[in-house]
Amino acid sequence: MNFEEIYKQYYQRVYRLCMGYLNDKDWAKDVAQETFITIWQQLGKFKNESVIGTWIFRIASNQCLRQIEKEKRMPKGQMPKEQEDKTSNSIEAKTAFLYKCISELPESERLIISLELEDINQSEIASILGLSEANVRVKIHRIKGKLSEKFNMCEEWMQN
Amino acid sequence: MKNTNDLKEIWKKNESTTVPPIQEVTTTAKGTIGKIRNKLFFSGFSVAAILGLIIYEQQKMQNEMLTTKIGLTIMALGIVLYLIVSNSILNMFLKNEFSAFDSSTFLDKMIELKNKLELLYKKIITIYFIALSVGLFLALIEETMSESLLHKVLSYALSAGWIAFAWFVLRPREMKKLYSLTDSVNALQNIRNQFAENK
Numbered sequence: 231m232n233f234e235e236i237y238k239q240y241y242q243r244v245y246r247l248c249m250g251y252l253n254d255k256d257w258a259k260d261v262a263q264e265t266f267i268t269i270w271q272q273l274g275k276f277k278n279e280s281v282i283g284t285w286i287f288r289i290a291s292n293q294c295l296r297q298i299e300k301e302k303r304m305p306k307g308q309m310p311k312e313q314e315d316k317t318s319n320s321i322e323a324k325t326a327f328l329y330k331c332i333s334e335l336p337e338s339e340r341l342i343i344s345l346e347l348e349d350i351n352q353s354e355i356a357s358i359l360g361l362s363e364a365n366v367r368v369k370i371h372r373i374k375g376k377l378s379e380k381f382n383m384c385e386e387w388m389q390n
Numbered sequence: 391m392k393n394t395n396d397l398k399e400i401w402k403k404n405e406s407t408t409v410p411p412i413q414e415v416t417t418t419a420k421g422t423i424g425k426i427r428n429k430l431f432f433s434g435f436s437v438a439a440i441l442g443l444i445i446y447e448q449q450k451m452q453n454e455m456l457t458t459k460i461g462l463t464i465m466a467l468g469i470v471l472y473l474i475v476s477n478s479i480l481n482m483f484l485k486n487e488f489s490a491f492d493s494s495t496f497l498d499k500m501i502e503l504k505n506k507l508e509l510l511y512k513k514i515i516t517i518y519f520i521a522l523s524v525g526l527f528l529a530l531i532e533e534t535m536s537e538s539l540l541h542k543v544l545s546y547a548l549s550a551g552w553i554a555f556a557w558f559v560l561r562p563r564e565m566k567k568l569y570s571l572t573d574s575v576n577a578l579q580n581i582r583n584q585f586a587e588n589k
Contacts, residue, residue: 237412245406259406263415268418268489275490289489292496298577325403338584343492347401360494361585377397 231282233270240283241266243348244290250344251294253333261297265290280357287350287358291341298337300371324381335373342366343373412464426481433477440469454532462477468521475514479507497582504575508568515564 244265248258268289276285322389332340338359352370356363429518444466446469448459534542 234412241409244407246401246404250401255406259410262406263410263418264446266415267419270416271423272490283578285490288492288496291493292489292491295493295497295578295581296500297521298581299574311411314472321403328397328400329404335580336584347398349398358492359585360492360496374397379472381397 233273235261236269236273236282237266244286246348247287247290247341247344248294250332251337251340252297253329257297261293262290265293268293274354281354282353283350284357287348287354288335291345294341295337305355323355327381327384328377330383331377335376339369339373343371343377346370346374420588430477430481430552433473433517437470437473438471457528458532461525461530463519463525464528465525468518468525471521472514472518475510479510494582494585497578501575501578501582504571504578508571510569511568515561515568519556519561522556526553 241262245258245262248261248265249255252258265286269286272289276282293386332343335343341359342355342361345358346352350358352366353363355361356366356369358365404488448464488496491499530545530549534545537545
C-alpha cells in the first residue's frame with residue numbers, strides 16, 4: 231500500500247481518533263497531519279509484521295499521547311461553540327455530546343473507546359495500546375455503559 | 391440510546407469537512423527533514439568554527455600566559471559540549487524512533503528519554519555557564535595586563551556584568567525549559583499508570 235492510498239483510506243479515521251482524544255477540531259487536524267507526516271517518514275521501515283491499520287493507529291495513538299506536552303491547550307470536555315446553543319435532538323448535537331463525553335474520560339480510556347468505535351477489533355486494540363485483550367474487553371464494556379447512561383440522561387433532559 | 395451500536399453510528403457522523411491535500415503533508419514532511427538537516431549542519435559547523443577560532447587565537451595572537459590558554463580552552467570546551475549535547479538531544483526527539491511502538495512501550499520510552507534529558511540538561515547548563523565565566527576571567531588576565539587601571543576596572547566590570555546577566559537571566563530562562571520538561575514527565579507518568587492499571 232502506498233502513501234497516497236493510506237492517506238485516502240485512513241485520513242477520516244485518524245481524524246476521528248484525534249477528535250475523540252482532543253475534542254478540538256483544529257487541534258485534531260494538526261495531530262492528524264503530524265500522524266501522516268510520521269507515517270510518510272516511517273513507511274519504509276514498516277515490515278508487514280503487523281497489519282498496516284494497527285501500525286497506523288499505533289502512530290496516531292502515540293501522537294495523541296504526545297499532546298500532553300501541549301496540555302495547556304487541552305479543552306477537556308468543552309463543546310465546540312457552534313454546538314453549544316443547539317438544544318435540538320439533532321444528530322450534530324448528539325455527535326458533539328458523544329465527543330464531549332469521551333474527552334472527559336481518562337486518557338487511556340479515551341483511546342480505548344475511540345478505537346472501539348472505529349470498529350477496530352479488540353485484539354488489535356490490545357496490540358495498539360500494549361494491553362491485555364481481557365482488560366480491553368472489560369474496559370470497553372464499562373466505558374460503553376458509562377456513555378449510554380450519560381446519553382439516556384441527556385435524552386430524558388431534552389424530552390422534559 | 392437503544393444500544394451501543396448507536397454510539398458507533400453517531401461516532402462515524404463526525405468527519406473533517408475538508409481533507410487537506412496530500413501535497414500539504416508530503417511538503418511539510420520533506421520540509422521537516424530539511425530543517426533537521428540544516429540544524430544538524432549548522433550545529434556541526436558551529437562546533438568546527440569555534441574550535442578553529444580558538445586554535446587560531448592560540449597560535450596567531452601570541453598569547454604567552456598559561457591562564458589565557460587555559461581560559462580559552464575552557465570556554466571552547468564549554469561551548470562545544472553544549473552544542474554536542476543539545477544537538478544529540480534534538481536528534482533523539484526528531485527521529486521519532488518510538489512512534490510505531492505500542493502505546494505502553496511508547497510511554498515507557500518517552501519517560502526514560504525525558505528523565506535522561508532532565509538529568510543531562512541540569513548538569514550541562516550549569517557546566518556551560520561555569521565554563522564560560524571561568525574561561526572569560528582567565529583569558530582577561532593577559533588581555534588587561536598592559537592596560538591602564540581604568541581600562542582594567544572597566545573590562546572586569548563589563549565581564550562581571552555579562553556573567554551576572556548570563557547567570558541570573560539566561561540560565562534561569564534555560565532552566566524554565568527544564569521545569570516544563572519535568573511537568574511533561576509527570577504527566578506522562580500519570581498516563582502510564584492508567585495503562586498499568588489496565589494491564
